[in-house]
Amino acid sequence: DAGVIQSPRHEVTEMGQEVTLRCKPISGHDYLFWYRQTMMRGLELLIYFNNNVPIDDSGMPEDRFSAKMPNASFSTLKIQPSEPRDSAVYFCASSSLYEQGTNTLVAKNIQYFGAGTRLSVL
C-alpha cells in the first residue's frame, strides 16, 4: 500500500477563498483522522471518522470548516471562507483496530500519517 495520500502538498490562497484538502486512507482502515499542526498549538485533532461516519468534530474551529467522507477511500476537509489564521499544516491519518498477523488478527491501532498539506492563506 502507498500509505496515506494527501493532496495538495502545498496550497497558497488568498483570504476569502475556498480551500479543499483531500485524503486517501490506507485500504482497509476504518478510522480516519484530520489533525492540524501550528507552531503555537502543536498537533490538534479537528475531526475523526469511523466507517465513514463522523464521530467527533469538537475540534473543528468554526462553521467555516467542514469535512466529509463519502466512501471508505476518500475524505475532504474544506475551509470556506479561508482566513490567514487558518495557515497551518493539515495532516490526515488512518488506522485499523486490528491488523493481519501471521495466523490471526493482532490488535494494533497504529495511526499512519500522510505527508500533510501546508496551507498558507494570504
Next chain:
Amino acid sequence: KQEVTQIPAALSVPEGENLVLNCSFTDSAIYNLQWFRQDPGKGLTSLLLIQSSQREQTSGRLNASLDKSSGRSTLYIAASQPGDSATYLCALDDSGNTPLVFGKGTRLSVIA
C-alpha cells in the same frame, strides 16, 4: 482532559552521545503511547508503540519505556547520529482508535 508535556523543547548533543527524551501525561488511564519522528516539512513517522500492558519497546538504537503510575515515558537513543536530528513527538491514545493527544515535541539536533 489528557495533557501531554515534553521537556526539553529543544536539545543539542554531540554525535555519539546517548540521550533521553521525556514525555509526561496527566491521566494514567491510557490505551497506548506512541513516539513519532517528524523531519522538517515532513509528516510523522511512528517509531515505537507501547501498549498499556507493556513496560518498554525496543527498535534498533531506540528504546521507549512507559510508567503509567508516574505518568511518564522516555525515549532513549543510543549512540546518536546526525541523521537522528528531527523533532520527536509523544502521543497518547486513551481508549483505542481514539484521536491521539500529542505533546509539542522535542527538537533534537545531533552535531557531527
